[in-house]
Amino acid sequence: MQKLLEVKNVSFTYDGKTDIFRDVSFSVNPGQIICILGPNGAGKTTLLNCIANLVPPTTGEILLEGKDMDRMAPQEVAKKIAFVPQFIVPSFAYEVLSYVVTGCAPRIGILAKPKEEHYEIARNSLAQMKISHLAEKYYTEISGGERQLVSIARALAQRPRVIIMDEPTAHLDYGNQIKVLEIIKGLAAQGYAAVITTHNPDQALMLGGYIGAISLDGQFSFGSSEEIINDAFLSSLYGIELHLRYIPDIGRKVCVAPLL
Secondary structure, X not given: OXXXXXXXXXXXXXXXXXXXXXXXXXXXXXXXXXXXXXXXXXXXXXXXXXHOOOOOOOEEEEEEOOEEHHHOOHHHHHOOEEEEOOOOOOOOOXXXXXXXXXXXXXXXXXXXXXXXXXXXXXXXXXXXXXXXXXXXXXXXXXXXXXXXXXXXXXXXXXXXXXXXXOOOOOOOOHHHHHHXXXXXXXXXXXXXXXXXXXXXXXXXXXXXXXXXXXOOOOOEEEEEHHHHOOHHHHHHHHOOOOEEEXXXXXOEEEEEOOOO
């Protein structure tokens, strides 16, 4: 069976000298969530940039529906993959609806203007995220948590098959972090494939699915959350003592550190 997205033996070397990561291989199908874990500087964002076709890997290949992305036009890739970066600073003070409709660009064309059907797609994306009330507000004047939800709505307006998110809960308060994680699980339930990065192993435990971990020396590990995450693995990955504990009241394991 053809995989939706395949990352095959991908490596990235900075300036031809320093390996950021090497031999990264995994695949993702509709409805699956892949969490990329790793400490600062391990190359998580660089890996997402490769998958999103923003930078080419040094070696290896990335296949989208069986096609080598390196041989695909950017617009063709953008019809299948939507990327939500960690930071978005619009050049203009767009109204939220106008900003979200820019997600339709891969299907409109560079010089064409959005039509009513594209605004309707944008409105539906806002409704899906339950933020229709933000449509007429300016993107630059809403909160960080609202911006993240709007950015995801813009990605949905692309009508992609894969949504890639770089640290989607960064800079959010705890309540909004949980809301974003719930949204990611909901998108997977609707058939989207999701690849996200996170610094927080507990978020990976909450989402379940599969884990890809990049260590500071560029080694990559991949497997289900149950296979990959244990005390020794987490302690080695982050360089501090960490433990998993099962909490009966919530029915799952949590990642905890010892008393400081």
